[in-house]
Structure formats: structure tokens, C-alpha cells
Amino acid sequence: MTHVKTKEKEGSQNKIIMPGDPIEHTSNFIAPRCGNRILIVEDELVTQKMIKDYLLKYGYQVVSVSNVIDANELMAKEEFDLIITDMSIPQMDGIALRKAARNASPLTPVILLSDQGTLENAIQAIQMGAHDFVIKPIVDFKPLKTSIDRALDRKSFMALQDNYQSNLEILVAQQTQELIEKQILLQEYADQLEEVSISIISSLQVALEEKDKYTAGHSRRVTDYSQGIARHMGLSEKEIRLLSTAAQLHDIGKLMIDLSFMNRPGPLSEEEWTMMKKHPVVADRILSPLPFLDEVRPIIRHHHERLDGSGYPDGLVGDQVDKLTQILAVADSFDAMTSSRSYRALFRPEAALAELRRCAGQLYCVEVLDGLVAYLEYNPKLFQK
Numbered sequence: 001m002t003h004v005k006t007k008e009k010e011g012s013q014n015k016i017i018m019p020g021d022p023i024e025h026t027s028n029f030i031a032p033r034c035g036n037r038i039l040i041v042e043d044e045l046v047t048q049k050m051i052k053d054y055l056l057k058y059g060y061q062v063v064s065v066s067n068v069i070d071a072n073e074l075m076a077k078e079e080f081d082l083i084i085t086d087m088s089i090p091q092m093d094g095i096a097l098r099k100a101a102r103n104a105s106p107l108t109p110v111i112l113l114s115d116q117g118t119l120e121n122a123i124q125a126i127q128m129g130a131h132d133f134v135i136k137p138i139v140d141f142k143p144l145k146t147s148i149d150r151a152l153d154r155k156s157f158m159a160l161q162d163n164y165q166s167n168l169e170i171l172v173a174q175q176t177q178e179l180i181e182k183q184i185l186l187q188e189y190a191d192q193l194e195e196v197s198i199s200i201i202s203s204l205q206v207a208l209e210e211k212d213k214y215t216a217g218h219s220r221r222v223t224d225y226s227q228g229i230a231r232h233m234g235l236s237e238k239e240i241r242l243l244s245t246a247a248q249l250h251d252i253g254k255l256m257i258d259l260s261f262m263n264r265p266g267p268l269s270e271e272e273w274t275m276m277k278k279h280p281v282v283a284d285r286i287l288s289p290l291p292f293l294d295e296v297r298p299i300i301r302h303h304h305e306r307l308d309g310s311g312y313p314d315g316l317v318g319d320q321v322d323k324l325t326q327i328l329a330v331a332d333s334f335d336a337m338t339s340s341r342s343y344r345a346l347f348r349p350e351a352a353l354a355e356l357r358r359c360a361g362q363l364y365c366v367e368v369l370d371g372l373v374a375y376l377e378y379n380p381k382l383f384q385k
């Protein structure tokens with residue numbers, strides 16, 4: 001609250017400044033704020049003129065009115081840097097005007113004037129968010145000037161802060177957008193890198209298969225069967241993608257093992273079977289440095305597991321062999337049975353299906369076999385192998 005000073009003797013330290021007095025340029029002098037526009041709302045015309053003349057002397061742009069209607073009209077048209085208003089004027093009190101001012105321009109400070117210096121009025125003014133409360137009659141204008149300067153400083157600060165906040169929000173939004181775009185780009189690079197890596201490994205495997213008339217096209221066909229079964233079983237696109245990659249690379253372990261004995265006519269010896277059974281583990285080890293294949297490796301490692309635990313390399317049983325692995329196991333077995341192999345007789349597709357069916361529930365998942373049958377029925381040319 002700015003207290004009214006009683007008029008002091010001329011020449012004392014607290015010299016009274018009256019309208020029309022010259023401006024004192026002391027060390028505390030605050031430069032005139034010529035750009036600041038101040039609205040005075042005061043129905044006592046003498047007081048209104050005194051304040052206006054005093055402020056004009058300091059270079060402020062001052063508009064004064066004596067009623068609330070005019071004040072509201074002005075506030076609706078332009079923004080003021082400060083409003084000085086009487087608390088009790090006709091049509092509306094100053095507190096109501098303060099509300100109107102806050103609605104019109106939330107950052108504009110308001111100084112309330114009152115000839116009733118009661119605590120109740122002061123508290124009311126504070127509650128309404130008034131910047132200061134000045135008691136009339138104004139004898140000494142210095143406190144009012146100090147209050148005005150503080151109010152204008154606060155308004156400048158609030159405007160800067162508001163501007164900073166707005167700019168900060170825009171900056172944060174821009175940077176967030178840039179970050180999202182960079183993340184999308186990075187993800188695209190990562191996806192491309194994965195695709196290229198899989199494609200290189202797959203090419204190696206295909207090259208290996210093509211060297212052998214018995215295995216030529218094996219991975220491509222196993223991939224086709226796996227995808228077909230998965231789609232007939234209603235698996236998700238993500239699952240189908242994982243399964244396809246596993247099918248493409250499932251025999252990559254054979255790259256590292258000398259399996260030339262596979263081309264020799266006749267059944268494999270126990271030692272040769274032992275050697276051949278290492279390829280899923282070798283594949284798992286070869287692919288382990290590639291983190292994007294972490295979900296694919298278990299499918300490859302276990303594609304020779306069987307439901308009854310008779311498979312290899314880990315002897316998994318039942319549900320320990322997940323659905324994608326069971327699909328790859330069926331697709332791989334069906335293609336192996338319907339392709340020429342040096343060490344055993346070729347199955348016709350119908351015979352291979354019958355053989356797989358005979359082992360349904362024991363070695364192979366019934367639901368997966370149903371998926372294979374549905375896929376083959378949907379593609380009758382596959383029966384003409």
C-alpha cells in the first residue's frame with residue numbers, strides 16, 4: 001500500500017512535488033517512459049487533472065476519462081500499459097473496472113485510488129490483483145510515481161516473460177518435431193541396414209544351396225510355405241516378418257560345416273548325423289552379433305525341435321517350441337520330404353502330407369498342419385511337384 005504523506009515543509013528531505021513542479025534529476029531519476037500509455041479513470045476532475053498533468057510532465061502518454069463507460073470503450077480499442085482508477089466512480093466501482101481491465105489486457109497493471117483508507121478496501125484491492133492502492137487526496141506524488149514505475153517495470157518483465165514463454169513453446173515444438181523427424185530417419189536407416197544385412201546373409205545361403213542340386217531353392221520354398229501357413233493361421237504381420245526372416249536364414253549354419261557327405265548316396269552314418277545336427281547351433285552363434293535378429297535366432301536354433309522332445313539341439317518339449325518355430329519345422333520338413341535327397345527316397349506332396357499327419361500331435365502341431373493343408377489347397381500347383 002502506498003501511504004499518503006502529509007504535506008511536509010518546503011526544503012525538507014521529502015520535498016513535495018506538485019503538478020507543474022520541475023522534474024528533479026537526482027541519482028535515482030528514472031528515465032521518462034515516453035512510449036507508455038496510461039489511462040486515468042477518475043470522476044473527481046480536479047484529482048484527474050492533477051495526476052494527468054503530473055504524468056505528462058514525465059513524458060507519459062496519458063488519456064483520462066471520468067466514467068466507466070468511456071474507460072471500457074477505450075480499453076476495448078487499445079491496450080494501455082497502466083490504468084489508474086478510482087475505487088468508487090459512478091456506474092461501476094474501481095474493483096469491477098479492475099476486473100474489466102484484466103479481461104481486456106491481462107498484463108496491464110492497475111493502481112486503485114480511494115479516499116477511504118480502510119484495511120478492508122486495501123485487502124479487497126490486493127485480492128483483485130491491483131498493483132497498488134493509493135489513498136486520496138494525493139499530497140505527495142512521489143510515492144505514486146514510484147508505484148507507477150514499479151508497475152511499468154513489472155509489466156515489461158511480465159511481457160518479456162510472456163514473450164519468452166511463447167517463443168520457448170514454439171522452440172520446444174520445433175525441436176520436438178525435428179527430433180521426431182530425425183528418429184524416423186534413423187529408424188529408416190536402421191531398417192534398411194537390417195534388410196541389407198539379411199539380404200547379404202540370405203544370398204550366401206542361397207549360393208550355398210544352389211551348389212547342391214538336392215538343396216537348390218530350399219530356403220525360398222520354406223519361406224513361401226512358412227508365410228502361407230502363417231497367413232492361413234491368421235498370424236500378425238510382425239510375426240510373419242519374423243518367421244520369413246527365420247525361414248530365409250534357417251540353414252545358414254550349414255555354411256560353416258563341411259556337409260559334403262550329404263551328397264554321397266546312401267544313408268548317413270551316426271557320426272555324419274551328429275555333424276549335421278550341429279547346424280542350428282552354429283547358425284545361432286553366427287547370427288548372435290546382430291541384435292536385430294535377437295527374436296529370429298531362437299526360431300532358427302529350434303527349427304529341428306519336435307513336440308515329443310525327440311528333436312535337436314535342446315530336446316524341447318510341447319509348448320517349449322513356440323508357434324513360429326513349429327511352423328518353420330513343418331515347412332522345412334515338408335520341403336525336405338518333397339525334394340530329392342541323396343540319403344533317402346522322395347515323397348510326393350500327398351504322401352508327405354500323410355506322413356506329417358501321421359506324426360501330428362507327436363512331432364508336429366496339428367493346427368500348423370491344418371494351416372499347411374489349407375495353404376496347399378489354396379495353391380493346387382504345389383501338389384504338382
Ligand SMILES: [Fe+2]
Pocket residue numbers: 250251279303304332
Ligand atoms: Fe535345418
